[in-house]
Amino acid sequence: MHHHFARNALSRAMSLALLGMAATPAFAQEQPQIEVPAPVPAPSRAQEPPSVPSPQSATVDEATRLDSIDVVGYFRRSIQFSTEAKRDATGFTDSIFAEDIGKFPDLNIAESLNRIPGIQLDRDVNGEGLNVAIRGLPNSFTKTVINGAQVATASIGLNAQNQNREVDLNLFPTEFFNQVTVHKTPKASLLEGGVSGVVDMRSARPFDNPGTHFTYQLQAEENDIADKISPRGSAIGSWTNDDGTFGALVGVSSARGRIGVEGYETVGWTNPGLNYVQCGIAAPEGVDPLSVRPSECNAGGGGNWLIPNVVPDNAATRAAGLTPGQVIDRDLLLALNPGLTIDQISEALIPRLGRPVHMSGDRDRDALLASFEWRPTDDMHFYVDTLYSEAHRTNDRIDVNLVGRVFGPSGLIPTDMQVDENGVVTDATFTNAQFFLEARPYVEDVKYWSINPGATFWFGDAGSRLDVQANASRSWMFRESPTILVNSPFTTIDYSNTGDVPTWDTDLDLNDPDLGWTWAGGRVNVQNEKRVVEVAGARADLQLGDDGRNVKVGVAYDTFERRIQGFDNSAAWQEYVFANVSDAELASFLRPGPYGFITGDFDSFKEATDYYRYRDEAPESAGPNTGGSTGGISEDVFGAYVEINGETEVLDRLLRFNAGTRWVTTDQEISGPVTIGGVRQWQTLTGDYDEWLPSFSAAWDVADDVVLRLSGSRTMTRPNPSSMLPNTTFTDTTAQVASQGNPNLVPYTSTNFDIGGEWYTGEEGLVGLTLFNKRVEGYTYQGTTTMPFSQLGIPYEDLESYQQDAIDARGGPDVATIVVNQQVNANATLQIQGLELIWVQPLTFITEGLGFMGNFTKINMEPSGPDADVLEGNLYGIAPKLWNATAYWENDAASIRLSYNWTEGTAGTGPNQNGIPYAQIIGEDRGQFDLSASYTFASLPSSPQVTLNVINLTGEERRSNFYYDNAVNDIYDPGRTVLLGVRGSF
Known part of the structure; x- marks a missing residue:
């Protein structure tokens, strides 16, 4: 203290x-007399938004001044707005603008931010951007605000937890926003809470584009894994009266999406935990040599794979030539695995639960935006912004697991096992092997609403003003995730790990409901999660002077409440299921699956086992199954x-x-x-x-x-x-x-220093370099x-x-x-040093409308202080290098752009995974191509623009490894997503 x-x-x-x-x-x-050409006739100061300027209504009163915009094409105009805003900013900021209401240049706000230097995008397993990290710190260090008010969401991703202060951006339609700014350096007037930076999202308002306007957008989306066409669309209407005193804007957005993900998971890797008899060491007097597994026999840690003490009696072990009841000792293990030492056997790495995994389900979202502005005089401006979004998401997640960890009576017995120099098993025949089906049909509902009223009052001749604002929002989520887990008979398999992921050959038909699946060692779970996040606040800001020279003072009061509750009724439901569904009856609730192994008839199983009563009566538990x-x-x-x-x-x-x-x-x-x-x-x-x-x-x-x-x-x-x-x-x-x-x-606190600059080369072009240093305390x-x-x-x-x-x-x-x-x-300091390079270059000397933009970020982190070693083990999840580039071409009618984003692989966890001291989960390098193209039919009513977007053009997977390159931890293929659509405006 x-x-x-x-x-x-x-x-x-x-x-x-x-x-x-x-x-x-x-x-x-x-004060100099400056004349700045505006893209539209400049309205009075009463028509100005109180804080964040719009490219459609630039005037000399704004802190950000936009030069004359004369480029052709909506994407180039968006870049030029960004270039001019960066040029006129005092601090280190980057902005992305919509060229017009409803025409944000990207499908996902998180994807848009990914084009900004120093931004690392956190993707869900289906490839969708969720949230962003800035300059070497986790995404919970990013503060997100909408129209100046803080945002908090209750949603979580498919495999994410969101236990901290992250904000999932996929809840907000991009069509509703005109500008997103990343403040990498703070101002005293900015809301606090972001050590790494503030993401400021500005929603559309009617006076952004005075007059009467209507925009629409319709798209058909298909993911090549989900293999189903899904519709999405939006419509935004705005109106301002003739005397410029009142305006209204209303927008709706609806998306009916499908996910399709194929992958492979391991839940980490493990090695055998040998007992005294298996490693050939005499047990101390009074110690059972079969049940105790000493550290001398497991020098490398881990030990979650328990080879049975004696040969189990089942058809698989008998067919493998083993004698049921025979003690499995050192001599037998060496005889079964010629060429290996007992140390190599004890260090042999296999997946804990090697499993192909498949996800499919709905990703539906409906949203509403409403904004009203009243400007009774040139000196008063009142507004109310409201936003509502709700999402309904399902995920029929199924996987079939080869049991490598300790699990009931199972325990792989290795024969003819081969390992590489790192101890990773490359080939083996495993007897006493068992599989289990794990089916989790998630159902999740998320809601978010916010209301943001405010007013601006101008006074005096120098442009002084008073801004007052209030905000309130609530986000709610409920997820139910039952689990059905049934086991196969014991078998013998041929295991191979010489490709991208481990594979096996087995005589069992895992896609046969009548195989002999059993509840023995299985389970069912009924687990729910409820989250509620509420935010409210009020603030007043007094500015004395114009936007160029002023003194500002302000006060703010904010409240933040979050509640997470887990509910679990698994024991009661399992007792009912086991008593009423026998192994013989189990097959009637199983079905052949589309991926080579069985799935469940979930609806009939839930009805037959009174699932909904147990779900609704689930008592509160210590936490949900997401780990919170x-x-x-x-x-x-x-x-x-x-x-x-x-x-x-x-x-x-x-x-x-x-x-x-x-x-x-x-x-x-x-x-x-x-x-x-x-x-x-x-x-x-x-x-x-x-x-x-x-x-x-x-x-x-x-x-x-x-x-x-x-x-x-x-x-x-x-x-x-x-x-x-x-x-x-x-x-x-x-x-x-x-x-x-x-x-x-x-709190975490950081002392920051930034130095840099830009050379503005004309039109949207610029070349910039920033060096930054952060000294973070409070880990x-x-x-x-x-x-x-x-x-x-x-x-x-x-x-x-x-x-x-x-x-x-x-x-x-x-x-x-x-x-x-x-x-x-911790009594330690984390020093983060980095550089950001940005280059935006129009190539109009080659052909009109051609250009490229790119950026590169490099980050180095170094802890110091008495607890530096502790801090070192908590530094993961941040890529040391990342870059992205976009090539674009536009003219009056057509446009095309190709983007590539690359992130260097990095450790996703600290060491000592699964009790193995050196082991960390390390993500591989990943790059992704995205394509966007359009053609505008200007002679038709509403000037319809046909659009084509391809996300993950080359179908890149996301992979992480259990320390070694050939020990995959998980791999997900989100597929390629194609969107064909049309948009226009009246």
């Missing part, structure tokens, strides 16, 4: 110094800031700057279920902290077409709510050691904290009597100390 106080004191000192540097020249210069924990967090945040924007001249060249500081205080309540004394109850823990966040940016026009930039700042991200949930348990009878979440975690790890019992938040009277006696013997609740295992902030 002392260290935290010292950092705050330093921040306050930095704030005062920066303000002192900036205050003197803020109003020292006379049941619990909730409530945050109340108050913020205030002062900011100065100014202009001056240095060496007869314009220097623009922004300086300020933001102060925020956060009060938290974290609650979750705990069981003390056999009684389950919800416990609430509290915490609070405050931060000073100074920032300074300057942009110097050193030449007519060259801008140099400099920025220094401090940013913050609030800690992971999942690390603060109570979940209090005692691990000993004397109540001396407990496990609990930590409500006193302080967490599993540590210990010693505190008096009274600080645990547990009533003394709820303890067992023997625990009360133990605490009394140590001095009572206020004196007796408890060692608490919990997440704590």
